[in-house]
Amino acid sequence: MSDAAFVQIRDLRRVFDVSKPWLERTLAREGHQLLKAVDGVTVSIRRGETFALVGESGSGKSTVARMVVGLLPPSAGEVVIDGVSMTAAKDAAARKKLRRRIQMIFQDPYASLDPRWRVGRIIAEPIRAFGLAKEQGVEARVGELLRLVGLDPADAAKFPHEFSGGQRQRIAIARALAAEADFIVCDEPTSALDVSVQAQILNLMKDLQERLGLTYLFISHNLAVVRHMAATIGVMYLGRVVEVAPARQLFSHPRHPYTRMLLDAVPDLAMSGRPRTPVQGEIPNPISPPSGCTFNPRCALANDRCRREVPPLKDGTACHAVHEGRADSQDMPEIAAG
Amino acid sequence: MLAFILRRLFQSALVLLCVGVIAFALFRLVGDPVNQIVSIDTPFEQRQQIRKDLGLDDPSIVQFGRYLVKAARFDFGISYQFRQPVSTLIGERMPATLELTFMAALLSLVVGIPMGVYTALRRGSFLSGVFMSVSLIGVSLPTFLIAILLRWIFSVHLGWLPSFGRGQVVNLGWWSTGLLTVSGIKALILPAITLGLFQMTLIMRLVRAEMLEVLRTDYIKFARARGLSDRAIHFGHALKNTLVPVITIAGLQLGSIIAFALITEYVFQWPGMGALFLGAVQNVDIPVMAAYLLLVSFIFVVVNLVVDILYAVVDPRLRANMQAA
Amino acid sequence: ATLRYANQGDLKSLDPYTLNETTTNAHLGNVYEGLTSRGKDLAIGPGLAERWETPEPTRWRFYLRKGVKFANGEDFTADDVLFSADRVRAAGSNFTTRVPKDAKFVKVDDYTVDVVLSSPNPILNYQWDTWYIMSKKWAEANNAVAPTPASATSPSYASLNANGTGPFRIESHQPGVKTVFKPNPNWRGPTEHNLTEVIFTPINSDATRVAALLSGEVDIIEPVPIQDIQRINSANNVQVLTGPELRTIFLGFDQTRDELLESSVKGKNPFKDAKVREAFYKAIDVEAIKSRVMRGLSTPSALMIAPELFALSKDFTRPKADPEGAKKLLAEAGYPNGFEVGMDCPTDRYVNDGPICQAAVGMLARIGVKVNLNAQPKAQYFAKILKPNGYKTSFYLLGWTPGTLDSHNVLYDIMGCRDDANVARGETNLGGYCNKKLDALTDQILVETDTAKRNQLIKQAFQIGFDDYSYIPLHQQALAWGVAKNVKLVQRADNQVLLYWIKKD
Amino acid sequence: MADIMTTPPAPEPAAAKPSPPGRYARFRDSDLLASFLSSKLTMVSAFISVAMILGALLATWIAPTNPFDPASVDLMNSLYPPRWVEGGDTRFLLGTDNQGRDLWSAILYGMRVSLIIGIVGVIIAATLGIGLGLLAGYLGGRVDALIMRVADIQLTFPAILIALVIDGVVRSVFQGLGREQTAFSVLVISIGLSFWVQYARTIRGSTMVEKNKDYVHAARLMGVPAWLIMIRHVLPNVIGPVLVILTINLALAIITEATLSFLGVGLPPTQPSLGTLIRIGNDFLFSGEWWIVAFPGLTLAIFVLAVNLLGDWLRDALNPKLR
Amino acid sequence: MTEPVLSVRDLCVEFVTRRGVLRALDRVSFDIGKGEVLGVVGESGAGKSVTGSAVIGLIEPPGRIASGEVLLKGERIDNLSPERLRHIRGKRIGMVFQDPLTSLNPLYRVGEQLVQTIRTHLPLNAAQARERAIELLAEVGIPAPERRIDGYPHEFSGGMRQRVVLALALCAEPELVIADEPTTALDVSVQAQIITLLKRICRERGTAVMLITHDMGVIAETADRVAVMYAGRVAEIGPVRDVVSRPFHPYAAGLMGSIPTLETASERLVQIPGSMPRLNAIPVGCAFNPRCPHTYARCVVERPELLGRGERASGSHDGAGAGHAVACHLYDEPGVDAEALVQRDKVAAAATGSAA
Numbered sequence A: 001m002s003d004a005a006f007v008q009i010r011d012l013r014r015v016f017d018v019s020k021p022w023l024e025r026t027l028a029r030e031g032h033q034l035l036k037a038v039d040g041v042t043v044s045i046r047r048g049e050t051f052a053l054v055g056e057s058g059s060g061k062s063t064v065a066r067m068v069v070g071l072l073p074p075s076a077g078e079v080v081i082d083g084v085s086m087t088a089a090k091d092a093a094a095r096k097k098l099r100r101r102i103q104m105i106f107q108d109p110y111a112s113l114d115p116r117w118r119v120g121r122i123i124a125e126p127i128r129a130f131g132l133a134k135e136q137g138v139e140a141r142v143g144e145l146l147r148l149v150g151l152d153p154a155d156a157a158k159f160p161h162e163f164s165g166g167q168r169q170r171i172a173i174a175r176a177l178a179a180e181a182d183f184i185v186c187d188e189p190t191s192a193l194d195v196s197v198q199a200q201i202l203n204l205m206k207d208l209q210e211r212l213g214l215t216y217l218f219i220s221h222n223l224a225v226v227r228h229m230a231a232t233i234g235v236m237y238l239g240r241v242v243e244v245a246p247a248r249q250l251f252s253h254p255r256h257p258y259t260r261m262l263l264d265a266v267p268d269l270a271m272s273g274r275p276r277t278p279v280q281g282e283i284p285n286p287i288s289p290p291s292g293c294t295f296n297p298r299c300a301l302a303n304d305r306c307r308r309e310v311p312p313l314k315d316g317t318a319c320h321a322v323h324e325g326r327a328d329s330q331d332m333p334e335i336a337a338g
Numbered sequence B: 001m002l003a004f005i006l007r008r009l010f011q012s013a014l015v016l017l018c019v020g021v022i023a024f025a026l027f028r029l030v031g032d033p034v035n036q037i038v039s040i041d042t043p044f045e046q047r048q049q050i051r052k053d054l055g056l057d058d059p060s061i062v063q064f065g066r067y068l069v070k071a072a073r074f075d076f077g078i079s080y081q082f083r084q085p086v087s088t089l090i091g092e093r094m095p096a097t098l099e100l101t102f103m104a105a106l107l108s109l110v111v112g113i114p115m116g117v118y119t120a121l122r123r124g125s126f127l128s129g130v131f132m133s134v135s136l137i138g139v140s141l142p143t144f145l146i147a148i149l150l151r152w153i154f155s156v157h158l159g160w161l162p163s164f165g166r167g168q169v170v171n172l173g174w175w176s177t178g179l180l181t182v183s184g185i186k187a188l189i190l191p192a193i194t195l196g197l198f199q200m201t202l203i204m205r206l207v208r209a210e211m212l213e214v215l216r217t218d219y220i221k222f223a224r225a226r227g228l229s230d231r232a233i234h235f236g237h238a239l240k241n242t243l244v245p246v247i248t249i250a251g252l253q254l255g256s257i258i259a260f261a262l263i264t265e266y267v268f269q270w271p272g273m274g275a276l277f278l279g280a281v282q283n284v285d286i287p288v289m290a291a292y293l294l295l296v297s298f299i300f301v302v303v304n305l306v307v308d309i310l311y312a313v314v315d316p317r318l319r320a321n322m323q324a325a
Numbered sequence C: 001a002t003l004r005y006a007n008q009g010d011l012k013s014l015d016p017y018t019l020n021e022t023t024t025n026a027h028l029g030n031v032y033e034g035l036t037s038r039g040k041d042l043a044i045g046p047g048l049a050e051r052w053e054t055p056e057p058t059r060w061r062f063y064l065r066k067g068v069k070f071a072n073g074e075d076f077t078a079d080d081v082l083f084s085a086d087r088v089r090a091a092g093s094n095f096t097t098r099v100p101k102d103a104k105f106v107k108v109d110d111y112t113v114d115v116v117l118s119s120p121n122p123i124l125n126y127q128w129d130t131w132y133i134m135s136k137k138w139a140e141a142n143n144a145v146a147p148t149p150a151s152a153t154s155p156s157y158a159s160l161n162a163n164g165t166g167p168f169r170i171e172s173h174q175p176g177v178k179t180v181f182k183p184n185p186n187w188r189g190p191t192e193h194n195l196t197e198v199i200f201t202p203i204n205s206d207a208t209r210v211a212a213l214l215s216g217e218v219d220i221i222e223p224v225p226i227q228d229i230q231r232i233n234s235a236n237n238v239q240v241l242t243g244p245e246l247r248t249i250f251l252g253f254d255q256t257r258d259e260l261l262e263s264s265v266k267g268k269n270p271f272k273d274a275k276v277r278e279a280f281y282k283a284i285d286v287e288a289i290k291s292r293v294m295r296g297l298s299t300p301s302a303l304m305i306a307p308e309l310f311a312l313s314k315d316f317t318r319p320k321a322d323p324e325g326a327k328k329l330l331a332e333a334g335y336p337n338g339f340e341v342g343m344d345c346p347t348d349r350y351v352n353d354g355p356i357c358q359a360a361v362g363m364l365a366r367i368g369v370k371v372n373l374n375a376q377p378k379a380q381y382f383a384k385i386l387k388p389n390g391y392k393t394s395f396y397l398l399g400w401t402p403g404t405l406d407s408h409n410v411l412y413d414i415m416g417c418r419d420d421a422n423v424a425r426g427e428t429n430l431g432g433y434c435n436k437k438l439d440a441l442t443d444q445i446l447v448e449t450d451t452a453k454r455n456q457l458i459k460q461a462f463q464i465g466f467d468d469y470s471y472i473p474l475h476q477q478a479l480a481w482g483v484a485k486n487v488k489l490v491q492r493a494d495n496q497v498l499l500y501w502i503k504k505d
Numbered sequence D: 001m002a003d004i005m006t007t008p009p010a011p012e013p014a015a016a017k018p019s020p021p022g023r024y025a026r027f028r029d030s031d032l033l034a035s036f037l038s039s040k041l042t043m044v045s046a047f048i049s050v051a052m053i054l055g056a057l058l059a060t061w062i063a064p065t066n067p068f069d070p071a072s073v074d075l076m077n078s079l080y081p082p083r084w085v086e087g088g089d090t091r092f093l094l095g096t097d098n099q100g101r102d103l104w105s106a107i108l109y110g111m112r113v114s115l116i117i118g119i120v121g122v123i124i125a126a127t128l129g130i131g132l133g134l135l136a137g138y139l140g141g142r143v144d145a146l147i148m149r150v151a152d153i154q155l156t157f158p159a160i161l162i163a164l165v166i167d168g169v170v171r172s173v174f175q176g177l178g179r180e181q182t183a184f185s186v187l188v189i190s191i192g193l194s195f196w197v198q199y200a201r202t203i204r205g206s207t208m209v210e211k212n213k214d215y216v217h218a219a220r221l222m223g224v225p226a227w228l229i230m231i232r233h234v235l236p237n238v239i240g241p242v243l244v245i246l247t248i249n250l251a252l253a254i255i256t257e258a259t260l261s262f263l264g265v266g267l268p269p270t271q272p273s274l275g276t277l278i279r280i281g282n283d284f285l286f287s288g289e290w291w292i293v294a295f296p297g298l299t300l301a302i303f304v305l306a307v308n309l310l311g312d313w314l315r316d317a318l319n320p321k322l323r
Numbered sequence E: 001m002t003e004p005v006l007s008v009r010d011l012c013v014e015f016v017t018r019r020g021v022l023r024a025l026d027r028v029s030f031d032i033g034k035g036e037v038l039g040v041v042g043e044s045g046a047g048k049s050v051t052g053s054a055v056i057g058l059i060e061p062p063g064r065i066a067s068g069e070v071l072l073k074g075e076r077i078d079n080l081s082p083e084r085l086r087h088i089r090g091k092r093i094g095m096v097f098q099d100p101l102t103s104l105n106p107l108y109r110v111g112e113q114l115v116q117t118i119r120t121h122l123p124l125n126a127a128q129a130r131e132r133a134i135e136l137l138a139e140v141g142i143p144a145p146e147r148r149i150d151g152y153p154h155e156f157s158g159g160m161r162q163r164v165v166l167a168l169a170l171c172a173e174p175e176l177v178i179a180d181e182p183t184t185a186l187d188v189s190v191q192a193q194i195i196t197l198l199k200r201i202c203r204e205r206g207t208a209v210m211l212i213t214h215d216m217g218v219i220a221e222t223a224d225r226v227a228v229m230y231a232g233r234v235a236e237i238g239p240v241r242d243v244v245s246r247p248f249h250p251y252a253a254g255l256m257g258s259i260p261t262l263e264t265a266s267e268r269l270v271q272i273p274g275s276m277p278r279l280n281a282i283p284v285g286c287a288f289n290p291r292c293p294h295t296y297a298r299c300v301v302e303r304p305e306l307l308g309r310g311e312r313a314s315g316s317h318d319g320a321g322a323g324h325a326v327a328c329h330l331y332d333e334p335g336v337d338a339e340a341l342v343q344r345d346k347v348a349a350a351a352t353g354s355a356a
Ligand SMILES: Nc1ncnc2c1ncn2[C@@H]1O[C@H](COP(=O)(O)OP(=O)(O)OP(=O)(O)O)[C@@H](O)[C@H]1O
Pocket: A016, A017, A018, A035, A036, A037, A055, A056, A057, A058, A059, A060, A061, A062, A063, A064, A221, A286
């Protein structure tokens, strides 16, 4: 495993035009309404590592994921994977080759498999699409993959609806592996599953990572799951990454007030009785986000500067208060100890 | 709201323009209209003269422009059959058709909606079964068969209702109405039933399906869980939500009511636009055909606009959308 | 009493010169009058002209009735006759042939008019009962001096209003919907009807029309579909009046083109061969058509004119249907396996026209001829086959009533050669049958005044057509009017429903 | 690690089967069949539909005579009442019409004509509608707007109007051609043209849902071109409701054909469809020859009813929410 | 012990389908006391929602209560006429559903829905009802309730809508509130707020709460006692602290172990192989037996009863009391230290993981 960044996301931006139709806009004398779903995200992921993005609904996690895999063109910024730019025009040929190596596992196991296709054909689709095996060999390869994710090769002849959610997610993983991907973007792969099944999938993913040296971009809104999976964690809020830190550090020394709030909101299953501050407010409307630091309306430490200036991501945190030293670096001893 | 209406109007104008093109193309497609107009033994010079009078010498685009300008002023030319301005003919016939379609639509709504609601609420009851069977038969019997049957029974055999025509009409300005006389109303019954039956069954089935759908929604479940009375749930919460999609479909159906009015008018010799159109088709009276098409789409467009506005009145979500905050 | 009357056809225009069509003419006959009129037996009698004489073969003198008023109160005078004579021959009129082009009308005094001809014409006034006289003043006042052509691009006053001398006037007219007649207050009398109002409704659909009669919503319908006659007669308050009609229904062939428009035979025209025509003739079983299609209500005919209109018609008998013989004839003509040909047929013009054609198709199929039937509404039918469109037909069914009620009309219009474009001869001879000998006889017939002699000439002419198998006459159809029992009327063989003779209890 | 990799599949019933079920077996076990077998009415209507369709398709062999062949029709046989009625003839089960055609044969042949027109028309409509719906739904944007506006205009004109107009135009453009040549294409085209919108709207709607589903995204990630995704992935998943529309439209198309024939714009009396037969028979309703209108009318009504019942059942059976 | 607000006894609910009768609830018993929050957890399809619906009498055909009793303050309510039941719903039992987006009728103003519900249950006139509605909105933490009361649901955010739903459920001060996954559709931060709100209101009013969720964290935060359901049966019921930290039932133990938490540091999660059986294929005996590491002969034939730890010997069936009860044969088997076995199991599974 090299230390060099395998995936580099540089100042990635994505703007959605959510304006009303032209006529209404003109009559109401309003301009275009733009929704900055992703607003300058810079992240780098090392080979073989799991990088997690967490954040509340609407913070732009999925949008980042879709831009990284190429399902959505970025408005600005660049994604470089293994030295090949996914966005620049010049790398078109190289990018085509690279495509195969980036696959995705989706949130809803019920929607991510074509219900009309047999499992065997689903898993074989990337093999055929990328010409990874001779036609005779496809079936054997599919069987192999099914075994790899803990299913029976005979399952290849069944249809997705004959499987439970967890099993379907295994099939989706097998499909990603069928493309011989080494970078897998997982967009909330377990949030639709029951906890007991979630454990199966998370364990499987970790095992596969160890065996095949996979790199994951892991997206979740569940901090506990993220803590379990990721080496490095990025916290997103309204399209921006507000804090990036190695997992341990993030949980033991959360710095950004939003990170702290998130941590406080996680139910305390162990009933350790750690001190928590109640959560304030709700996530604002992303179409008209607050000026300055978008978190300022919910932040106890906010001052005028926070309301004016967008804090840059410095030392892994994008917070004026932290940069200015106003935030007491509140440790979380219990977690750190664990 | 204004923007919304403007947009709809714009789209409507577009639709009408397209129909105008079609109508105009009809003129061109059938070749030389003079052939349609003149009768036996018309010398060549006379034909040329007519051609000139009609402006058929000009380039197509000029003719089209002229056609549109005239059409916008409700001048659709002269009927080949009747040698009267098409607008006059249609003007005379329109009240009959509108009264008929209105009554049919009214009938289909007034009867169809309650029946739909009933069958949705009392699924499996005997009466629901009866309604459903009737509705299936209603959509399976062609309108003309129904018309023949009804007339056979009610006017020929029983002699209760007139078998054709509009009965006594009263003129209110240019509008002639049959709704003010007993014979007029009697004459309206059979055609209105014929025309309304199909729509009624359609509406009934639609309402039933929508209602069942709505009854399965969470907010109905939640309303039940709050202990609201069945009446409040069914007729307050469910019905209103059911009507939203029903309005749209009912609006769309108006197009087919007008189309089917044609058959009804034909069978019952109802002096409306449909019968006029049918005669026009048989006699290749293109100006009447074209004008009828334009008019039908105009009515359709207007109804759709009304439906959309109604839609907004019922559904606050759309209202918000339209208000362009 | 109010009379409600329904007809299949409509009153297409109120201008009496726009359209020469039976139903329209009949309707306008209630409102307008000609110089002559026809009685209950169709005999020519005085109309607006009390009497007439022919002082010399090329001069006719008409003595006009005095004290006649138009519906609007104006007096009727010779000026109106002169005006009408010009108007009826003007461009746009559909009745130009009613009055010879070169006839000069001379006003002798207010109530006498002379007509000066360039050549003698014994049947000059035979069709004048439907040449309706219009008011000069009224026309001039309403800018309706010119006749309204069928092709009018703007409505004319005369086509929407009527002002005649007849027993009725038109109260309101809504084309295709309703026309209301009221007695003309200025009618000179005597009055034979007892009507105060007549509501006429065109009802296109046969079933609707019958239903309307049965349910008592109308008092008279015309025509009654023949299959419904029995049903109507079995009802207790209505009945069907039937009678022979003067119209002859016949089949015609295209005999001019070198190749038929719609046929499998290429390079030649099988109908130019009399054998083929004879084969067709013999293939058709008119008796079967009479008994099955017409339910007995037709008179099979060997002639192209109704027996009532030609005294010697008994001398002709129709050869019996003989499919075997027909087949042989076809083989002799070089078509042992038959051939294919298109046939044009109206579906709403004559009694059971569609089914007759269909029956003919079946009969011809038996001798190996495959007929592609193009059955169509009359509007399209006529638009296709008539002169303006270039007689585009190979084989067709048509009906004809001589407007003059005289054989000459048939021999001239239907059987005359079409070869001289400048002469109106053969205008309705759609197939272009031509035999110069027949034409010569026809010309003699026109000027022959001795009835017996004339009849012999006519017979000779018809014999030529008969021998040539020029046409296949089928039958005279029957009139069938549905009438409420409380209505008394006169059924004339020309199928005109005339209100003047109607009495309703 | 091995213990994890060998996690057994869930003990689900499907997993218990030794070998994957074949197509037939799946059908046998499916809900569709079960719900079919549980509804007597549906079974009866399916039987009737199939019997009638077979009867129509095999008309050439079943029918005692060929009513479309004028040579085989004898005018002298006209107007026989049905066999069991007094005056009936043993040769003519349901009697004869005014031309002497055996009504039973005429109904079989007429049914075939009606069916073929209905089926071909509906196939045209479905193909057009599915294609346009897929394009509109998948591509969205301007393509979508354009197609949907065209659909709006189309909706202004119900089938009858379209057929009448096309008929009028065809008749004046091809004056020489008889009804026989043009009627079929006029009917089929009008039905095709006027019914496509429903398919397009349905397909578009579900395509828009489907194209945002993750399995489509997954296919895109594999570089599968858009048209292939549309055909291979989206189409099979959106085609379900079309089946229901197809059945109901078939019923509607047959009614439309009959109506047009009744109005005289449909098929000519020499090649009568059910509608034409009814129109002919309508003229004999008063005169006592009721069978000419009654049997074709009944046939039409029963067939349409049966197809509608099937469509109804299919709609319910395919609706996951009702299960 | 005072009379429980809600007492469910051997409740069985069945769904009659074409493929036979499916038993969605199989002899479910539990009590909820005044002011108590009973958490009901379990995997998807375990029967949690059906339990809630059965209590409030909203099981619709083809479902039916096959046997058992539901007692509200000692009064049987499962066999009431629909009309009588209606008067209990909303008035004495309030209910909150999972999805706040779809729980409110989009065509009516929030205020209209509140007023209607209030007036259905309380003898107030329109103005009074409106006043009360505003109070309620204020109580559930909606800012500027006088203004917001005239808003339509779509004008509210998800969290706000769930507050409105809560207000609707609380309209008539019910004795029992059934909350079916009230926070699943919400973000963690909002979830925390809603739970706090729910807890506060119930504490203040002394309302009993049945909190259905599959999120153990929520239960741990909120509930006093918890019932773990599996395949339509209660596998274990007891005080939340005990069940979370020392689960008795092998399933509960596995479940607890499979939840990743901020605190557990282990690399691997405990995993229960397989998945819950479908209703038409529930194994004979203990429903958990195919997945249980300790299955033995008895589990495959005999269904274990839900018995309190102390009641085992006596064999009494009253296992739904306030104590900690479990439905597992291991605890009946003489000479087996079931508790130790299950606990060791949990540790062992995690250990294998980290070793790999
Ligand atoms: N196609 C789109 N058009 C317009 N807005 C969009 C589109 N896709 C996403 N958005 C908006 O972008 C923002 C970020 O969306 P995104 O799906 O990336 O969030 P997320 O963090 O994945 O949330 P969740 O946890 O709900 O999945 C949201 O406000 C969303 O409404």
